Amino acid sequence: MTLRVAVIGAKGRIGSEAVKAVEAAEGLELVAALGRDSKLTELTDARVDVAVELTHPDSVMGNLEYCLTHGIHVVTGTTGWTEERLETVRGLLAAAPGLGLLIAPNFSIGAILGMKFSQLAAKYFESVEVVELHHDRKADAPSGTATRTAQLIAAARAEAGLPPQQDPTTHSLPGARGADVDGVPVHAVRLRGLLAHQQVMFGDTGETLTIRHDSMHHSSFMPGILLGVRKIADHPGLTFGLEHFLDL
Numbered sequence: 001m002t003l004r005v006a007v008i009g010a011k012g013r014i015g016s017e018a019v020k021a022v023e024a025a026e027g028l029e030l031v032a033a034l035g036r037d038s039k040l041t042e043l044t045d046a047r048v049d050v051a052v053e054l055t056h057p058d059s060v061m062g063n064l065e066y067c068l069t070h071g072i073h074v075v076t077g078t079t080g081w082t083e084e085r086l087e088t089v090r091g092l093l094a095a096a097p098g099l100g101l102l103i104a105p106n107f108s109i110g111a112i113l114g115m116k117f118s119q120l121a122a123k124y125f126e127s128v129e130v131v132e133l134h135h136d137r138k139a140d141a142p143s144g145t146a147t148r149t150a151q152l153i154a155a156a157r158a159e160a161g162l163p164p165q166q167d168p169t170t171h172s173l174p175g176a177r178g179a180d181v182d183g184v185p186v187h188a189v190r191l192r193g194l195l196a197h198q199q200v201m202f203g204d205t206g207e208t209l210t211i212r213h214d215s216m217h218h219s220s221f222m223p224g225i226l227l228g229v230r231k232i233a234d235h236p237g238l239t240f241g242l243e244h245f246l247d248l
């Protein structure tokens, strides 16, 4: 059966790459490509099965609400997730049994493995800091990937009974020690020429371990998006993280 797919945010950096990927994919048909000025009714008019949502933290909630109240599964990579927003989408999904929503902070397989390796390493090191580096047009900071990585590390540390990290710094400019995500410092670099990069730095007595991932091109996200599109109908409810669709 051919899946009828839409891309919302089709003219954006990742959305335009997703349009090409869906068009080239076997078993998928691109039936709608929406930009900022498009009407969401185009989705229902085109009888879309799965919408790939790649827009902006200010737009994503409205798009998800339309899809989930009109019988359309969604795969989104848009960032800016908070517990409050997740509660809202859980409510929408509760009213739409059988529909699936995948929220993927990162679609790149390498980035997902980097998160997994960081989760594994977390309990063995006293210190950890996350540095994420992105292009200069990125809307949000820290990145969704870095936030998720820090949350996973913090949960693994807590589960292992590690105490909170100590920071003996007594003199610093505000922001110099990064943002605090569940006790893990996260530093965000924005630089023209970069795309999406992250290094997780662990330290303990006499050694460090750095887990680094680099996305050099938006094509790195496409296999993950296509996997999400193909699998989402079999995963009703909310799935947070593409790792749940991988055999990790």
Ligand SMILES: NC(=O)c1ccc[n+]([C@@H]2O[C@H](COP(=O)([O-])OP(=O)(O)OC[C@H]3O[C@@H](n4cnc5c(N)ncnc54)[C@H](O)[C@@H]3O)[C@@H](O)[C@H]2O)c1
Pocket (backbone or CB within 6 Å): 008, 009, 010, 011, 012, 013, 014, 015, 034, 035, 036, 037, 038, 054, 055, 056, 057, 059, 063, 076, 077, 078, 079, 080, 104, 105, 106, 107, 108, 221
């Ligand atoms: N999860 C991942 O792997 C991954 C990878 C790359 C980017 N992203 C995220 O995807 C989002 C988009 O990133 P980008 O670099 O492509 O940004 P971008 O600004 O290049 O593209 C976003 C596009 O969405 C459009 N848009 C905004 N509101 C819209 C709406 N209501 N309806 C339709 N279109 C709308 C904009 O006009 C723009 O063309 C960001 O949140 C980014 O962090 C996620």
Ligand SMILES: O=C(O)C1=N[C@H](C(=O)O)CCC1
Pocket (backbone or CB within 6 Å): 079, 105, 106, 107, 134, 138, 139, 142, 143, 144, 145, 146, 195, 196
């Ligand atoms: O380019 C972006 O913007 C990206 N956003 C995601 C994030 O915030 O983690 C994934 C990487 C690219």
